[in-house]
Amino acid sequence: GAVVSQHPSRVICKSGTSVKIECRSLDFQATTMFWYRQFPKQSLMLMATSNEGSKATYEQGVEKDKFLINHASLTLSTLTVTSAHPEDSSFYICSARVPRGVGTGELFFGEGSRLTVL
Amino acid sequence: AQSVTQPDIHITVSEGASLELRCNYSYGATPYLFWYVQSPGQGLQLLLKYFSGDTLVQGIKGFEAEFKRSQSSFNLRKPSVHWSDAAEYFCAVGPPSATNKLIFGTGTLLAVQP
Numbered sequence: 529g530a531v532v533s534q535h536p537s538r539v540i541c542k543s544g545t546s547v548k549i550e551c552r553s554l555d556f557q558a559t560t561m562f563w564y565r566q567f568p569k570q571s572l573m574l575m576a577t578s579n580e581g582s583k584a585t586y587e588q589g590v591e592k593d594k595f596l597i598n599h600a601s602l603t604l605s606t607l608t609v610t611s612a613h614p615e616d617s618s619f620y621i622c623s624a625r626v627p628r629g630v631g632t633g634e635l636f637f638g639e640g641s642r643l644t645v646l
Numbered sequence: 647a648q649s650v651t652q653p654d655i656h657i658t659v660s661e662g663a664s665l666e667l668r669c670n671y672s673y674g675a676t677p678y679l680f681w682y683v684q685s686p687g688q689g690l691q692l693l694l695k696y697f698s699g700d701t702l703v704q705g706i707k708g709f710e711a712e713f714k715r716s717q718s719s720f721n722l723r724k725p726s727v728h729w730s731d732a733a734e735y736f737c738a739v740g741p742p743s744a745t746n747k748l749i750f751g752t753g754t755l756l757a758v759q760p
Contacts, residue, residue, distance in 0.1 A: 637691070639689040
């Protein structure tokens with residue numbers, strides 16, 4: 529199946545710094561990627577939809593200036609957590625949808641990135 | 647409103663026993679339905695999906711699920727659970743569109759005892 533890879537898998541940073549997480553589709557081009565956040569023992573909450581070549585679409589309640597999303601190419605989307613604080617500590621997961629002409633349009637998920645802000 | 651309900655937060659079964667994880671959804675149109683599994687600290691892996699056709703779908707690792715439109719359900723089953731099946735399971739629904747998003751249930755944590 530299609531492969532989506534995230535990097536880094538774990539990151540620890542100091543409060544006030546910024547952290548960038550990468551999401552790559554390794555064997556297909558993804559015009560759309562999705563970023564989720566997962567709190568402990570809870571489900572995935574969609575944060576934003578990343579569109580190649582245009583601005584991301586954020587879900588209600590997600591701060592655009594806090595969580596910067598860039599989708600500069602068909603295989604890479606990045607999530608930057610700016611001025612991170614301890615409450616931003618979470619598990620962030622990206623996903624990408626295989627284009628319908630290539631597959632069935634299902635989502636494939638990255639391995640996730642665990643962010644810990646000290 | 648669109649939603650997915652997984653009534654069981656936590657389930658414990660004995661190894662070798664059968665398993666059924668419940669999923670009910672509320673959706674305005676015919677959705678695509680998915681079951682994902684998440685091992686600790688890992689991303690999600692697709693177990694199976696239903697788009698159309700036969701309402702009983704087979705997935706990986708011996709799992710199957712049955713779509714029942716009249717009950718708005720898509721329950722996941724396995725005849726004999728293995729210790730390696732211990733994980734969290736998420737049901738998800740979504741529109742048959744290339745750009746829209748999935749709605750996830752809150753998950754069911756499966757524990758398997760010897």
